[in-house]
Each structure stands twice: as C-alpha cells, then as structure tokens.
Amino acid sequence: MTAEHLDGNALAGPLAEIFAVDVTAATGRCASCGLAGPIASLHVYGPEPGLVARCSGCEEVVLRLVRGPGVAWLDLRGAVSLRVSLPDPPDLPDLPDLPDLPG
Amino acid sequence: MAIVSRGFHGRPRAGGDRLPPGQYLVDDFPVLSAGPTPRVPTDRWEFVIDTESGQTHRWSWQDLMALPSQTPTVDIHCVTRWSKLDTTWEGVSLDVLFEDVETAADYALVHSYGGYTTNLPLEELLDGKAWIAHRFDGEELAPVHGGPARLLVPHLYLWKSAKWVRGIRLLNEDWPGFWETAGYHNFGDPWLEQRYEDD
C-alpha cells in the first residue's frame, strides 16, 4: 500500500515561488509538539485543494499553502520557527568611534 | 485568429445546465485529503451539537441509526473543478437533529474527527439542505469518503461537506474554518464560482 501522504520535498517547487531560499532544507519546529526537523521530513497532503504539511511526530498541521490564480496563501502558524542556513552576512561597515565611557 | 470562435456559445456542455461554471464532469469519486484518514469505530462515534448558550446535544451511532433517514440524490461540486451528478446517499436530515435544539445563533462551525473544521451560516444547514450521511451508493460510507458519517451540504462546494463529522458548534459570530482561513471563500457557492476569498 502506498503512503497516504507525500514527503516535504513536494513543497520545494511551490515554496520556491515565494522564498528565495530552498525552504525544504530549513529546520522547522512544530508549534504543537516542539519537534524540530527539516521541512522535507514533513508529511504532505494535497496538492489540492491546498498543500497541507503535517508534523511527522504528532501529525498536527505545520504549514499550509494554497495557490490560486495570481495569488498564494501561506499559513505558518503551526511552525514556531524556521531555521535557515545562510552564508555569513557581508562585512558590516566600521562603526564610528564612540566617545570613551566613564568607568 | 478569431477571438470568439463559432459555436463557443450555445454548444451543449456535458452536464448541461446542471454543471456550475468552471466545472467538469467525473464518473469516479476523487479523494482529496488534508490529513491522515481517521478510522472511527461506530461504537466510539458520537455526534454533538453545542449551542451558543452552552447546551450540548449528543447522539451515539445507535441514536443516529434510530432516527428517520432520507435518501437524497444530489449533484456534488468540488472546488477543484470536478462535479458528479446524481450521487445517492442515505442520511439523517439536520432538521431532525435540530428539532430539540434551542438556538438563536446565526453561524455554525462544523468540526470533524482528525481536526478539520468548516464554517457556514446555520440556515444553510436547515430546511432540507443538509444531512449527516452514512451511506453512499447503497453501501456504508467508506472512510476515505468520510465514513462512518460525513456532513452533506450539496448546494455548496464539497469542502463544506465535512468528512468524519463529529459535531457542530453554534456561534453568534462567524468563525472561519480550515480552508476558509487559508484563502478559500467563506461561503463557497459553486453557481457563483466562490472559490477563493476574493471571488
């Protein structure tokens, strides 16, 4: 029997329309049970009427994405955070010298 | 290239005037899911109506089976554009379930085993427009189609006909449900093509 759901890699294309980074590689933390893991490990239902990505631990909804003509709705309320790996930010400009502080 | 092709108007579509705009006919019964299919044994199934004043009305599966049932034949329309004509169901009219429910609420939030919700004005559930359906096409309603029982509100897009229905909360204010909070239309009339929130 095939699984009822897809894995989170099914979100890569639809989320690439919205985000400049590959969000499936990001680490998401489930707002319901606290489990953290790659978005690619979520259990994904859909694609119609919308993509529903559920926590692999507790099956609560972590992310929903509905794509209509000319518009997308993204609901991330089931995710506490997304941790995205990025290169170091460009060097910050030097700060102006501050006056010596007493003490 | 002609902008309007001859015959575009007036050519009879399959389904004729029973097919809402933007829909096509299917013969099978597509399954769309937003989560794992709940498996609810009927000996643990219950249906509840909670009123805005805090009254709770409860029915066991046996209670439901003891109520008079109807056998509506209806056309159903999914927001993903498929329609199916002349589907045959058996279920209990919500008019029967609401007989002893005292309420002045305007809104209903339908909730399901598995956590799904959908909202609609209470009047859309009454006057012969909605059922708790437990048989389809002469057989017990299969779990993938919402069994043991689902709501059936065929005059609205099918996402309002909540599968695995567990109860109805009556509310003085509208409370958008699962798809209604994710871009889909709050009412969902297929004849007005109310698919997305701005339609």
Ligand SMILES: [Zn+2]
């Ligand atoms: Zn979880």
